[in-house]
Amino acid sequence: xxxxxxxxxxxxxxxxAALGLVAGPAACSSGxxxxxxxxxxxxxxxxxxxxxxxxxxxxxxxxxxxxxxAYNASHKNQVSLTIVPNDDYVAKVGAAxxxxxxxxxxxxxxxxxPNWTKAGLFADLTDRIKLLPYAxxxxxxxxxxxxxxxxxxxxxxxxxxxxxxxxxxxxQEAGLDPEKGPATxxxxxxxxxxxxxxxxxxxxxxxFGGNCGGCNVFTWFxxxxxxxxxxxxAEGTTSLLDGPAAQKVxxxxxxxxxxxxxxxxxxxxTGATWVAAFQEGKIGVMPYPATLxxxxxxxxxxxxxxxxxxxxxxxxxxxGDGIGVxxxxxxxxxxxxxxxxxxxxxxxxxxxxxxDSTVARTDLADNKYAAKDPxxxxxxxxxxxxxxxxxxxxxxxxxxxxxxSPWVTLLRNQVYxxxxxxxxxxAAVTDVLGQ
Amino acid sequence: MxxxxxxxxxxPGAPPHARRRRRREIHGWAYATPSALxxxxxxxxxxxxxVRMSLSDWGLFAGDRGWxxxxxxxxxxxxRLFWPAVGFTVKYTLVTTVILLGLALGxxxxxxxxxxxTGFLRTSILVPSALGLASASLLFYALYSPQxxxxxxxxxxxxxTRALWSTVALIVWRFAGFYMVLLLxxxxxxxxxxYEAARLDGANRLQTFRHVTLPLIRPSLALCxxxxxxxSMLAFDQFYILTKGGPDNSTxxxxxxxxxxxxxxRNNLGLAAALSIILLGALLVLNLAQFRWLRSKED
Numbered sequence: 001x002x003x004x005x006x007x008x009x010x011x012x013x014x015x016x017a018a019l020g021l022v023a024g025p026a027a028c029s030s031g032x033x034x035x036x037x038x039x040x041x042x043x044x045x046x047x048x049x050x051x052x053x054x055x056x057x058x059x060x061x062x063x064x065x066x067x068x069x070a071y072n073a074s075h076k077n078q079v080s081l082t083i084v085p086n087d088d089y090v091a092k093v094g095a096a097x098x099x100x101x102x103x104x105x106x107x108x109x110x111x112x113x114p115n116w117t118k119a120g121l122f123a124d125l126t127d128r129i130k131l132l133p134y135a136x137x138x139x140x141x142x143x144x145x146x147x148x149x150x151x152x153x154x155x156x157x158x159x160x161x162x163x164x165x166x167x168x169x170x171x172q173e174a175g176l177d178p179e180k181g182p183a184t185x186x187x188x189x190x191x192x193x194x195x196x197x198x199x200x201x202x203x204x205x206x207x208f209g210g211n212c213g214g215c216n217v218f219t220w221f222x223x224x225x226x227x228x229x230x231x232x233x234a235e236g237t238t239s240l241l242d243g244p245a246a247q248k249v250x251x252x253x254x255x256x257x258x259x260x261x262x263x264x265x266x267x268x269x270t271g272a273t274w275v276a277a278f279q280e281g282k283i284g285v286m287p288y289p290a291t292l293x294x295x296x297x298x299x300x301x302x303x304x305x306x307x308x309x310x311x312x313x314x315x316x317x318x319x320g321d322g323i324g325v326x327x328x329x330x331x332x333x334x335x336x337x338x339x340x341x342x343x344x345x346x347x348x349x350x351x352x353x354x355x356d357s358t359v360a361r362t363d364l365a366d367n368k369y370a371a372k373d374p375x376x377x378x379x380x381x382x383x384x385x386x387x388x389x390x391x392x393x394x395x396x397x398x399x400x401x402x403x404x405s406p407w408v409t410l411l412r413n414q415v416y417x418x419x420x421x422x423x424x425x426x427a428a429v430t431d432v433l434g435q
Numbered sequence: 436m437x438x439x440x441x442x443x444x445x446x447p448g449a450p451p452h453a454r455r456r457r458r459r460e461i462h463g464w465a466y467a468t469p470s471a472l473x474x475x476x477x478x479x480x481x482x483x484x485x486v487r488m489s490l491s492d493w494g495l496f497a498g499d500r501g502w503x504x505x506x507x508x509x510x511x512x513x514x515r516l517f518w519p520a521v522g523f524t525v526k527y528t529l530v531t532t533v534i535l536l537g538l539a540l541g542x543x544x545x546x547x548x549x550x551x552x553t554g555f556l557r558t559s560i561l562v563p564s565a566l567g568l569a570s571a572s573l574l575f576y577a578l579y580s581p582q583x584x585x586x587x588x589x590x591x592x593x594x595x596t597r598a599l600w601s602t603v604a605l606i607v608w609r610f611a612g613f614y615m616v617l618l619l620x621x622x623x624x625x626x627x628x629x630y631e632a633a634r635l636d637g638a639n640r641l642q643t644f645r646h647v648t649l650p651l652i653r654p655s656l657a658l659c660x661x662x663x664x665x666x667s668m669l670a671f672d673q674f675y676i677l678t679k680g681g682p683d684n685s686t687x688x689x690x691x692x693x694x695x696x697x698x699x700x701r702n703n704l705g706l707a708a709a710l711s712i713i714l715l716g717a718l719l720v721l722n723l724a725q726f727r728w729l730r731s732k733e734d
Contacts, residue, residue: 091698094495115702119496202588211681265581268592270679277582398700403679404516404687405700412683 043131045337049076052335053103056081056157057089060107060321063158063291063357070351071341077334079105090397097121102326104335107157111217111396113145113322114236118394122146122153122324128336129155137363138343139383141318141390153324155339156360158291158352160320161383162218164188164308165278165288168301170195170203174284181285181305184312185223185252188285189261195284196261205261206286207278208253210415212271213408214401217391218317219287219307220411223249225387226309232433236393239429241410242422248310250414250422257415267416270403290379291320294356304375306382315387316379358383399432406432482715488708495702507709511696516684517710520692527599527688528667535607536659539614546615547622557619561612568609572676575605579677595685598678602686605673610666614659621655622648657729661722668718689714 146154182188192205209215229245306314410425697707
């Protein structure tokens with residue numbers, strides 16, 4: 001009996017929870033009046049033993065932990081790090097923004113940054129960034145994404161680039177050159193088909209997030225850029241994903257699907273496990289996040305090349321997270337101390353590069369760690385390629401990353417469904433971008 | 436629901452002593468106040484807030500930007516995924532309720548008689564109910580995954596039909612034991628004499644089931660139906676984890692639509708609140724109808 005009552009109670013709670021889901025942030029909403037004001041700004045900020053809070057999302061856990069540990073060890077200020085699951089991050093930040101409880105520092109997926117700066121979640125850093133002696137060497141894609149109405153709000157936190165990973169052992173078995181990854185889309189297709197032809201149980205040519213908008217923004221946009229085309233207009237209000245270069249990308253994947261070279265799990269892959277199969281040594285070649293080089297190398301002999309276009313070229317999606325001081329921070333000067341250190345050589349080379357991550361400063365691309373591992377050098381080099389970009393659109397998440405976004409409809413039709421729907425599907429992406 | 440009912444009923448024919456009556460009234464209030472406070476703080480206030488949000492232009496980051504009624508409601512109904520989501524939620528609710536309650540009743544009938552296996556059976560059927568729905572969904576996510584699953588490279592979630600049935604299988608596995616216990620309680624409350632009388636009247640097993648068992652467990656069945664329908668209408672976790680509404684938006688439920696409106700790029704709390712109010716209204720109507728139906732049958 002008690003159990004029954006408890007259950008009814010649970011259901012009642014569930015009903016309320018459905019409402020509470022949207023009621024939560026409203027409960028204690030306050031205006032963004034108390035924006036952290038910049039005092040007399042210095043390049044280093046203040047290191048006076050303040051407690052700082054920092055939020056980031058789970059995919060960048062490795063780098064975030066390494067950075068925070070190194071900072072805490074060398075500074076009086078202490079940063080406490082909160083890692084939030086990827087899918088819950090926007091909800092958590094939104095709730096905190098509504099109630100004025102944002103942490104001192106928080107990172108944001110760089111493609112959401114234009115939306116978040118427009119919403120006023122970050123404090124203005126323009127004057128402070130100017131003071132950095134290497135300001136013009138910081139990754140331009142991230143800085144541009146973090147600029148709204150000529151004010152700068154965001155610095156690069158961790159760069160996440162997309163590159164082609166291939167399994168050298170499987171390449172050898174398939175009679176391919178293990179030192180030579182694909183240099184064109186057709187080579188990518190042929191090499192994936194060759195691995196598939198091995199017919200090893202559980203092993204497939206390639207993999208992709210077939211039900212994941214964000215995964216294919218990250219991996220397919222560079223294929224378009226490397227072919228010399230654009231994915232959107234400069235304002236981010238019109239989709240150009242129906243052009244000939246994009247069509248070549250779609251037909252490549254469709255032919256791989258028809259050839260049986262895409263692992264069957266791809267079709268329902270929501271993005272939660274899209275990197276898993278490669279790490280298990282079951283995939284020949286696929287576009288992959290460069291931040292996972294260290295992780296993947298534990299189980300697989302990984303080869304790295306830039307993402308190619310139709311007839312060559314080299315591009316990457318300059319993704320990852322930007323970081324800024326929140327509008328709610330009362331310790332802007334101390335928070336800036338962390339950001340200033342973050343862009344310094346000590347953090348970029350001795351922490352990020354040492355962990356096989358890409359540095360966010362062009363003048364540090366040739367560092368001692370890159371020299372040790374030619375794969376890291378490859379990644380650093382492609383980050384500076386003019387064909388590598390960070391796309392900019394205020395409605396990016398809704399158009400591309402959201403579950404059921406028009407981009408997911410477009411790409412699924414191109415690989416699995418009615419490829420003739422391209423014009424209509426592309427117009428649907430434009431509709432959302434232009435809102 | 437129970438909290439409201441838990442206030443003690445006024446006893447008719449109380450002595451006409453005014454002082455004693457007042458004392459009784461104060462007692463009544465004292466008993467009712469904690470429940471009323473809880474309901475007020477955790478239900479009435481949030482609902483009022485949601486109502487206000489649903490009538491306002493309210494962004495996730497931007498906060499309240501003033502009234503805009505009834506724009507959120509027209510936007511909600513005009514959303515390209517609104518009617519598909521309503522259709523899918525209703526379909527899912529029907530499928531789940533029929534299968535789950537049918538199976539639970541069957542299981543309850545099987546395990547109600549005691550022999551040496553029933554203890555083991557009851558426990559093993561009930562154990563999944565101890566698992567949280569999100570954990571159960573993750574378990575099935577791994578089970579269905581072509582990479583890590585037990586069934587090899589079979590696609591369980593690749594088509595709309597498969598995604599629906601794979602999710603229904605999860606829900607049945609997770610909840611069958613719970614509804615079985617509810618029905619078992621109803622079954623065991625039926626006095627043996629009734630069955631004896633039916634046997635003496637020459638009723639066969641099927642007749643006994645139809646004319647004795649079913650009418651007598653109607654209250655338990657009704658409770659199960661109400662719980663199951665309400666739960667299914669609010670389905671979220673299982674689809675959020677297993678399918679993210681895919682493939683091709685075929686498994687988007689209304690609550691997922693609410694979540695997407697609030698947090699997946701549109702960041703529109705006003706729209707999400709409007710959808711919540713519509714869902715709340717639908718649930719109220721549905722529950723009222725079910726209670727009515729139950730009461731009329733009892734009379």
